[in-house]
Amino acid sequence: MLALTLAAFTSAAFAQDGPTPAFDKWRPKAGVYAEPGKNFQSNCDESGGLTIDLGEKSVSGYEWRCDVKKITELGSGSLKVEMVCDDYNLAQNVNPRDPNWDSRKFNEVMFIKRLDAAAISVQKSLNGKLKDPPWRAAYCPLKTQRALAEATLRAKVEAKQKADQEQALKEAHPRDGVYAVPGADFEDRCTNFNDTIVAFSGKSIMTASNICKIDNTRVQLPDTVRIGATCTLQRTPGPGAINVQDRASTPDRENLMFKKIDDKTVILWIINNGHFTGDGRKLSYCSEQVQRAYAGQRKTSKQTEN
Secondary structure: OHHHHHHHHHHHHHHOOOOOOOOOOOOOOOEEEEOOOOOHHHHHHOOOOEEEEHHHOEEEEOOEEEEEEEEEEEEOOEEEEEEEEEEHHHHHHHOOOOOOHHHOOEEEEEEEEEOOOOEEEEEEOEOOEOOOOOEEEEEOOHHHHHHHHHHHHHHHHHHHHHHHHHHHHHHHOOOOEEEEOOOOOHHHHHHOOOOEEEEOOOOEEEOOOEEEEEEEEEEEOOOEEEEEEEEEEOOOOOOOOOOOOOHHHOHHHOOEEEEEEEOOEEEEEEOEOOEOOOOOEEEEEOOHHHHHHHHHHHHHHHHHHO
């Protein structure tokens, strides 16, 4: 019916010689809607119906969510909403063998028409096709709307707190790359890659005398990372080589520790007799030219191994 209405409206628009009439900019009330009937209140309370917030460019239902990309006025109290959607069930049904089904996006359209002050007519496409007829959706009671709005706000606050914490943890980690102790031969030790190489992304740390596989990390905000690693001496360790104590014999199963001073400076401690003692070993991040050279060497080495 909505499709026929749209076609009739379009034909009438082209037939007129005068200007296109200006429609009132109607939008459905933001909130939760459900189909009237015996399950109306339960669907409202469980957000089992439809949530529309065109101001926030969002439309969602049970296990699907859409970002609104375009809204077209079709007539007084009638809208066409174009969306890009995540749909858990549809993605699996379309291609269950797709290894990336959970990240698949669908271009969908929704027609919304005002019926009265509390109800709308809704028709949504599925995988781009209008397979189901329009259905009546009624605005849920205000008590329900407030409870759901409060729950949504709490979820947003918790999500932001989690994102801020994850960012803080990420910022506490030293940058991956080649480091060396500052001094007269700093550039030489950088170029030879024979001081310290940090690779949190690859779960490894190479010191001047040890090769370590990272088993676990623990961040002490704001700037310290404690590491439990399995370490072995290099084949040709330099003078004064220190064998890193087995993490199983240390307090908290941690045997390395980094303190981040800034983006280019860190201090490394190696545990000694169960304690991190002394001033640690101050390390500076080598030049970008050295970082590119090391990355190129690693790439070549992996290709050779393959």
